[in-house]
Amino acid sequence: MALGFIKKVFTFGKEKPAEKPAAPAELTAEEKAAISAETEPRDRDEDLAVAEDPVLAEQMETAGGPADDLSPEDISMVPLELLEAEAEEEKAEALAATADDTKAEIEAAAVSDAPPEPVVPVLPKGFAAAEARAPEPEAPAPAEKLSWFQRLKAGLFRTSSQLTSQITALFTKRKLDDETLEELEDLLIQADLGVETALRVTDTLASERYGKDVTGEDVTKIMATEIVKVLKPVAKPLALDLSHKPHVILVVGVNGTGKTTTIGKLAAKLSGSGLKVMLAAGDTFRAAAIEQLKIWADRTGSTFIGTKLGADAAGLAYEGFERAKAEKSDVLIIDTAGRLQNKAELMAELEKIVRVLGKLDPDAPHTVLQTLDATTGQNALQQVEIFRNVAGVNGLIMTKLDGTARGGILVAIAAKHKLPVYFIGVGEGIDDLEPFEAEDFASAIAGIAR
Ligand SMILES: Nc1nc2c(ncn2[C@@H]2O[C@H](COP(=O)(O)OP(=O)(O)OP(=O)(O)O)[C@@H](O)[C@H]2O)c(=O)[nH]1
Numbered sequence: 001m002a003l004g005f006i007k008k009v010f011t012f013g014k015e016k017p018a019e020k021p022a023a024p025a026e027l028t029a030e031e032k033a034a035i036s037a038e039t040e041p042r043d044r045d046e047d048l049a050v051a052e053d054p055v056l057a058e059q060m061e062t063a064g065g066p067a068d069d070l071s072p073e074d075i076s077m078v079p080l081e082l083l084e085a086e087a088e089e090e091k092a093e094a095l096a097a098t099a100d101d102t103k104a105e106i107e108a109a110a111v112s113d114a115p116p117e118p119v120v121p122v123l124p125k126g127f128a129a130a131e132a133r134a135p136e137p138e139a140p141a142p143a144e145k146l147s148w149f150q151r152l153k154a155g156l157f158r159t160s161s162q163l164t165s166q167i168t169a170l171f172t173k174r175k176l177d178d179e180t181l182e183e184l185e186d187l188l189i190q191a192d193l194g195v196e197t198a199l200r201v202t203d204t205l206a207s208e209r210y211g212k213d214v215t216g217e218d219v220t221k222i223m224a225t226e227i228v229k230v231l232k233p234v235a236k237p238l239a240l241d242l243s244h245k246p247h248v249i250l251v252v253g254v255n256g257t258g259k260t261t262t263i264g265k266l267a268a269k270l271s272g273s274g275l276k277v278m279l280a281a282g283d284t285f286r287a288a289a290i291e292q293l294k295i296w297a298d299r300t301g302s303t304f305i306g307t308k309l310g311a312d313a314a315g316l317a318y319e320g321f322e323r324a325k326a327e328k329s330d331v332l333i334i335d336t337a338g339r340l341q342n343k344a345e346l347m348a349e350l351e352k353i354v355r356v357l358g359k360l361d362p363d364a365p366h367t368v369l370q371t372l373d374a375t376t377g378q379n380a381l382q383q384v385e386i387f388r389n390v391a392g393v394n395g396l397i398m399t400k401l402d403g404t405a406r407g408g409i410l411v412a413i414a415a416k417h418k419l420p421v422y423f424i425g426v427g428e429g430i431d432d433l434e435p436f437e438a439e440d441f442a443s444a445i446a447g448i449a450r
């Protein structure tokens with residue numbers, strides 16, 4: 001049973017999560033303020049509009065006034081009997097005309113199958129019949145969804161185009177010598193790939209092609225192969241040991257690196273696979289952070305546990321763990337407040353959360369996930385170093401790989417820390433989190449087709 005679950009979850013990143021009904025949109029603080037301002041009773045004087053030039057009653061036109069073309073004198077001069085006789089005559093003529101029209105209509109209907117014309121009522125002056133609504137234009141066929149690799153390639157386009165154009169420029173009509181090798185090494189280091197990977201590429205290139213003509217394409221191919229060698233050992237699925245009930249995932253990282261959003265995306269995948277998920281709002285510093293996680297819980301059908309603003313985060317983590325155990329949740333994901341790795345006091349708080357969870361289960365937290373923002377560049381290396389020492393980080397997720405020119409940093413982090421990279425984030429949407437694949441990533445960064 002547990003094994004079945006594990007197998008399912010091992011591949012959960014590949015499965016499309018079941019569609020969950022979106023939670024009703026929450027009102028933002030501004031929207032609430034706008035609504036209360038609108039419903040607030042206002043000063044009466046302010047409400048009453050005063051006409052600048054009131055129209056006098058005697059100047060007002062009335063609908064039932066005398067006809068313009070007949071003066072009162074004219075009317076009084078016509079004998080009453082004559083008027084009545086004329087009226088009778090007109091009535092008879094009108095009746096005869098109507099009878100003729102009706103007869104013609106019946107005859108026409110008998111020979112035609114066409115649907116009768118709709119009766120258009122005569123509207124009073126000042127009104128017009130609304131034009132018949134044109135039929136709704138047909139919705140354009142949905143654009144074909146890009147494959148995962150296409151999305152990854154698009155996300156890493158800035159990284160790869162910068163890198164490949166520099167490599168192409170360097171190797172235009174040049175033989176491979178020490179000078180070009182050195183320039184290539186600098187270029188790869190500047191692209192955040194790290195010294196180790198840069199040396200791997202130049203060493204392989206030198207051993208295979210030294211003194212020969214080399215094209216930019218030759219170099220990017222070798223670069224992709226070397227990047228795969230670095231990434232392959234860290235591209236692992238997130239293993240969940242569901243015998244724990246719950247498997248506890250603590251999510252840590254610097255401010256704004258995508259912790260809460262990533263938790264939401266993970267919860268969507270897990271609950272979409274039929275697992276019972278609980279989300280604990282361990283970021284007790286900001287009311288908005290608690291609310292943000294609550295929205296993700298609602299969206300993903302996860303249970304939510306939070307506490308009041310400013311409460312002890314370690315206490316909430318403990319309480320969340322106890323409740324998740326009692327409710328037999330499969331996975332408990334604990335959000336934490338973002339913190340800079342050099343703020344000792346905040347880092348100590350993180351240490352406390354880990355310690356407290358360990359009291360309920362010596363193996364907990366079973367996974368300590370760190371989110372890294374791909375746009376940060378080199379600083380991410382140091383972030384991993386410190387969070388790893390303090391909180392025992394044992395897995396990484398790199399976010400914001402869409403549209404960054406610094407995607408190469410993931411290669412440097414993999415080479416240095418050798419920590420598993422479980423997923424990568426390529427957008428803000430619920431589905432924009434994909435299992436990390438070494439070959440895909442290397443090809444996308446080198447701008448080559450797969
Ligand atoms: N483009 C893009 N934006 C992302 C991605 N992941 C998260 N974001 C956005 O990054 C911003 C910060 O994300 P959060 O999830 O709030 O980050 P956090 O680490 O929880 O932030 P703190 O709680 O303040 O420390 C939000 O606007 C997210 O929508 C991603 O993969 N791509």
Ligand SMILES: [Mg+2]
Pocket residue numbers: 259260261283289335336337338
């Ligand atoms: Mg957050």
